[in-house]
Amino acid sequence: MTNIIYIVADDLGYADLGCYGGREAQFGQVSPNIDKLAARGKMFLNGYSNSPVCSPTRFALMTMAYQYRLRGALEEPLNSKSKGSSTLGLPPEIPTLPSQLKKAGYYTGLVGKWHLGYPPYFGPRASGYEEFYGIMAGGVDYFSHVSGLGDNDLWINEEEHDEVGYLTDLLSDRAIDFIDRRAPKSAETPFFLSLHYTAPHWPWETRDDEHLADKITSLFHLEGGNIHTYQKMIHHMDEGIGRIMEKLDEHGIADDTVIVFTSDNGGERFSDNWPLVGGKMDLTEGGIRVPWIISWPNGVEPGTVSEQLCMTMDWSRTLLDIGQGELPEDYPIDGVSLLPVLQENTEFERPLYWRMKHRKQRALRMGSWKYLKVDEHEYLFNIDNDARERANQARLQPERLNAMRQSWLDWDSTMPPLVEDSVVSLVYSKADMPQR
Known part of the structure; x- marks a missing residue:
């Protein structure tokens, strides 16, 4: 069986990496190790997150389903009121990628950001991880590890933990420790490691900026940061990933290990999303x-690129397939496996749907086309020809606009409504579950 490492950056922009053509991040400068991962494997040019904000995407990552099915994900994202809440989080009874891999014989661990609810009602170990080291909140100071609530937010399992160090490095160190402990046993018990960095999420602090920690008045750090600091934060994460790659080689398990790298949503104020x-x-x-x-190495041709449309929950479903885990029978899986794309270089039609309470947004990507609504304004873009979404085709193609609008409405009718502060029940039909 294959070991799996699922690496998720936080607020990383589409072109912040050299391999994605970053204007400032030239190949091999800001992200040499991630660029090397891309050269050794496959890059997806039309890959999406399930949400443009962090915790909803993490619900989808964990459940392999649209996040809108769960109450906690409707908060967009979970905020301070989730601490102590018995409703705002990932319910332990919901099947997850780690819980299903655990049933398939994997040893599972999460290092990094959780952001799916607090103990005692929620937590990584309640949802399939056998061990956890990281933060429960959405963001913390990189040196003090204090969250927006003003409390220490570094944990080992369900216990708060104090440790000196720059958070990105601490997470890399812990991931390497995990590999050192599990690699000798991986022939009999493969491992699944979720490595969820907080980089390059605010506050804007590099490894050399410990002197700034006491001067930051808000984690949003509105008065601080710049492009150079931001890129250095990415580079610190990249260095850790390089150390992990070396560790896999040292243990002789690199060929038997899948590494997936992505971000939980698009970039923030200092990121490069060009075009x-x-x-x-x-x-x-x-x-x-x-x-x-x-x-x-054992499953994907190196140096390849795919135009396949996909999103977070598809990748989690794919990793479940790679790990030979079983699909749960009592919960909808909206994610579609990408194994045909990885192993046969085939591509298939995959509609992607989104909605957001913020500005009443909705979107549908289908083939080359994207339907977008923001507030009361509707747009129709040919993304292949107009990635910057500047040439609205709605007036020229009213039939396509109407068809895509109706497709979005039909999909939306299968999801619980976006209602403020309401308890949302699970709504699904097995007939709606993808069979791929």
Whole structure:
């Protein structure tokens, strides 16, 4: 069986990496190790996150389904009121990627950001991970590890933990420790490691900026940061990924290990999304189109590129297939496996749907076309020809606009409504579950 490492950056823009043509991040400078992963495997140019904001995407990553099915995901994202809440989080009874891989014989661990609810009602180990090291909140200071609530937010399992160090490095160190402990046993018990970095999420602090920690008045750090700091934060993460790649080689398990790299949503204020517009919180391309890279020496031809449309929940479903885990019978799986794309270089039609309470946004990507609604304004774009979403084709193609609008409405009718502060029940039909 194959070991799996699922790496998720936080607020990383589409073109922040050299391999994605970043204008500032030239190949091999800011992200040499991630660029190397891409060269060793396959890059996806039309890969998306399930949401333009963090915790909803993480619900989809965990459940392999549209996040709108769960109450906690409707918060967009979970905020401070989730601490102590018995409703705002990922319910332990919901099947997840780690819980299903655990049933298939994997040893599972999460290192990094959780952001899916607090103990005692929620937590990584309640949802399929056998061990956890990281943060529960959406963001913390990189040195003090204090969250927006003003409390320490570094944890080992369900216990708060104090440790000195720059958070990105601590997460890399812990991931390497995990590999050192599990690699000798991986022939009999393969491992699934989720490595969810907080980089390059605010506050804007590099490894050399410990002197700034006491001066930052808000984690949003509105008065701080710049492009150079931001890129250095990415580089620190990249260095950790390089160390992980070396560790896999050292243990002789690199060929038997899948590494997937992505971001939870589009970039924020210092990111490079070129040629896309918009960013975090937007259903324009810059908010949801993100890097997707897979390195799998025994399963993917190196140096390849795919135009396949896909999103977060598809990748989680794919990793379940790679790990030979079973699909749950009592929960909808909206994600579609990408194994045909990885192993046969085939591509298939895959409609992708989104909605956001923020500015009443909705979107549908189908083939070359994208339907977008923001507030009361509707747009129709040919993304292949107009990635910057500047030439609205709605007046020229009213029939296509109407058809895509209706497709979105039909899909939306299968999901619980976006209602403020309401308890949402699970709504699905097995007939609606993809069979691929």
